[in-house]
Amino acid sequence: MIKSQKSKVPPSLTCASPKASARRELRRASKSQNRGFTLIETLAAIGIFTLAFGATTAFILVIYRTQGYAFQQSTAINEARKGIETMVKEIREAKTGDNGSYLIEKADDNEFIFYSDIDKDGEIERVRYFLGGSSSATSTEECVSYSDGGTCAVNFSNFFSGSLETAKITTSVEGDFGASNEYADIFTDGGSSGQSCQNNCDDCAGLWQGQLTFDVKNQALDNNLTLLADASSRVDSICDWIEPNHSMKAKFDLAWTETFSSGQTDFKKGVINPSGFPASYLPENEKTSVLSQYVRNGPAIFRYFDKNGNEVQSLPARPEETTLMRVNLIINVDPNRPPNNFTLESDVQLRNLKTNL
Secondary structure: OOOOOOOOOOHHHOOOOHHHHHHHHHHHHHHHHOOOOOHHHHHHHHHHHHHHHHHHHHHHHHHHHHHHHHHHHHHHHHHHHHHHHHHHHHHHOOOOOOOOOOOEEEEOOOEEEEEEOOOOOOOOEEEEEEEOOEEEEEEEEEEEEOOOOOEEEEEEEOOOOOEEEEEEEEEEEEEEOOOOOOOEEEEEOOEEEEEEOOOOOOEOOOOOEEEEEEEOHHHHOOOEEEEEEEEOOOOOOOEOOOOOOEOEEEEEEEEEEEEOOOOOOOEEEEEEOOEOOOOEOOHHHOEEEEEEOOEOOOOOOEEEEOOOOOEOOOOOOHHHHOOEEEEEEEEOOOOOOOOOOEEEEEEEEOOOOHHHO
16 A cells, blocks of 8 residues: 655745735835934034025025115114204294394204294294204303402313304303493404493492303314403492402303314204293203204205395305205115115205294
8 A cells, every 4th residue: 555745835935915015115115214314414414404494594684684674774764854844933033132133043954953833832033943852061160359450361272172153152240330431342362353241331349240252163163262351441449249359250151162073973953941031042952853864965954045046155144144044964774785875855945034024
């Protein structure tokens, strides 16, 4: 009897089921996916991210700076425009000061001083528009003479440090000045500046009288002024106000305005309210405010024209001859970058001139 034997098939030749093959493929794929990035891939990814982040940040900063500059420029223009509108209204209504001063006190290229009731309170203010770096100040010196018909003198030196724009002296005296032949001659640097108490003064009044005001800008350009009061021979040493047995006391008030080479981009407004009786405008009472910080004027801010439309070039003639003004402001936050200068311009007719009344 012959027995049949089953042939043995090697395991390697055994056919695997489709499901088993699929499971093996999934395991191999899973291992491949879980192996992570290589070092080179990681560095490349970091580099790409850094470049993208840097570019985005730079773009945002450029947009931010551009928008910020545009806003700053727009704000500066709006502030200057409002300032010009206010200034034009105030100049249009300029009138004689409460101290009797003519309605225009000073008419320079970059500074204009006038009188106007800017707050409608019935009092006339002294108003000054000017390009920054300008300031006003005062100084007072007194002297006394104890001899009959004597003299006394004072000196002002090194009182300004910029460019002198205006300088005025107001002199007052006290002493034996009750008669018409009792008075004081006033001299500035050796030159006659007028007489004080030639009339309407009292003997030994115990107060300052005989006020005399005069311009000393030309004499003061060397930063030195010598003022002398010379009493007439009939002025006797009989007065006792503070200083006993004096013939004359003299007071010299120096008021000046100066400008500086730096800080010439602030356009400002200064206002002085009248005080005392009779009314006066004290420089130390001036209150200033900045209208625009970015004025880049090369040309003059103020131009002046007479009744015939001709431009008035002479500085001394401007206050009396001006009937129309042209105001010009050039605004630019940063001249070294666009946009270009922005120009604001306006004309104003003065209403209260004698020729218009």
